[in-house]
Amino acid sequence: MLGTSLPQKIIELHQTARDFADEVLIPAADLHDREESFPADNVERLAKLGFMGILAPSQYGGLDLGNLALTVVLEEINRGCASTGVTLSVHNSLLSSPILHFGSQEQHARYFPRLASGEALGAYAITEPDHGSDAAAIETTCRREGDEWVLNGTKAWITNGSYADIIVTFATMDPSLRSRGISAFVIEKSMPGFSVGKKEKKLGIRGSDTVQLIFDEMRVPAQNLLGEEGQGFKIAMHTLDGGRIGIASQAIGIAQACLDEMVDFSETHEMFGRKLADNQLVSHKIAELATRLDAARLLTRRAAIMKDAGLSHSGEASMAKLNASEVANDAARMALEVLGGAGIGRQSSVERLFRDAKITEIYEGTSQIQSLVISRHVRSVRG
Incomplete structure (x- = not known):
């Protein structure tokens, strides 16, 4: 559910990312997981799409579209393959972003042409x-x-x-x-x-x-x-705020993949003579997850918009990351419950998604760290 309020350029970027996820990432995601192999071919193709330079200045070959565009792209890339998604997120959110905000003009000129083109990975x-x-x-x-x-x-x-x-x-x-x-x-x-x-x-x-x-x-x-x-330390904390938005986007992508698996399975499998999708318990799970997923998406995009506007966004970034990672883990659990035995085998994408979702609660600051940041934010805005 993309919404219609996004700029046309971002809508087009989203469609490109969606097609890439469907055609390239999803078919190979389980293989990269099983072999623990770095998705180098995926990264090379991301570079050709311009995704390695979403935050990079246009004068150095970047798209210069900001964090909202990055968030929208990361949702789709992670829906397809979380291993590819985190590679893209780190390159943009954790490497390009601090150089953009704190680097000298000489550093910009030296590094961004290589980063934007994908010649160099960050x-x-x-x-x-x-x-x-x-x-x-x-x-x-x-x-x-x-x-x-x-x-x-x-x-x-x-x-x-x-x-x-x-x-x-x-x-x-x-x-x-x-x-x-x-x-x-x-x-x-x-x-x-x-x-x-x-x-x-x-x-x-x-x-x-x-x-x-x-x-x-x-x-x-x-x-x-x-x-x-x-x-x-200031640079590190500023950068991690953006990184948390990136991981929230990753969690949303994983949760969306889980929802897709639930819907597809429930529409094509029967129990007691009727589709699983018509079972009240299953339909309630789908409705609950779809609602929570859209709420997580909106929280994450709010944080990205605030970052693009130059507003303080530490609390909002942590809220987005904490909430989205919880939604992703609940989505994976729900998907396993709906698929049952079909979901626990290594041949199932849901088994991989279940493991991938857990990581989003740990890196870029654990859920406990996010709670501390949010608590401080709430107390500070009360005056």
Whole structure:
């Protein structure tokens, strides 16, 4: 249910993404899950559609259409394949966005032509083996030596890490300073001291590349500092707000896929001499999920519109992510209940969707972290 209030360009983009999901992504999604294989061909085709540059400035070859357009596209791409969807989301929301908002003009000119065209893939590296939710406690260090920064540390659970050419990462000048000591950097995999560590084996979204990154006396040119010294925590939090909108969009796509499976199965299977779709319990499940899904979609698009307008949107982004991820998990459970034994086998897409949905409650901030952000937001707006 797209609605008619979207700009024509976004409506056209949505149709392109929808067709791509139906024709390319859905037929291959189960294979990428089973083989835990990175969907490189999908990413290459996304680049040809211009989707790698949705946020990138038009002067560098990007579409420059903003976060609402990205949200609409991500819903459809994730309906088709969540592993492909998170690859696209990270590239736009977590890599292109901070460079766009905090990068220098020189950084824009250097990176956006490659990012918009898909020549270079992006990643975002803040999580560490011992520090996930507490971003201010990162232990990766940076020190200035002449016209370079030297970084040491390990980043964990990094999406696109093995394949990324350009990465936004964070390091502290002094761990005792916590958030005040953190700076952000744009790094490249070709920099001396950079290496890729172990690949993670995951419950869901298994076609997505998830690895450790190791910085061993990694030398980064001073001009690759993103923003100002000590501004890294602010950049990280601003960026994660956009990332949460992206994961909310992913959850909506997964939930829509579950609803589609429920409807298709209930229309083509019978029980006690009548279609499952005519069973009152099943029809109630479909109605409930369709209503909750549209509500989640509207919450997410509100957050995207606020971000595009330059308004404060942390609370709204967390609401969207918390709600959409809950809807996705409930949708997967409902789909399994409707399909029964047909839904639990590895040959069923619902089995994959059930596992994929769970991941949306964990990354880009757990549901518990979203609740904390929302609570602070509610208290702050009360004055």
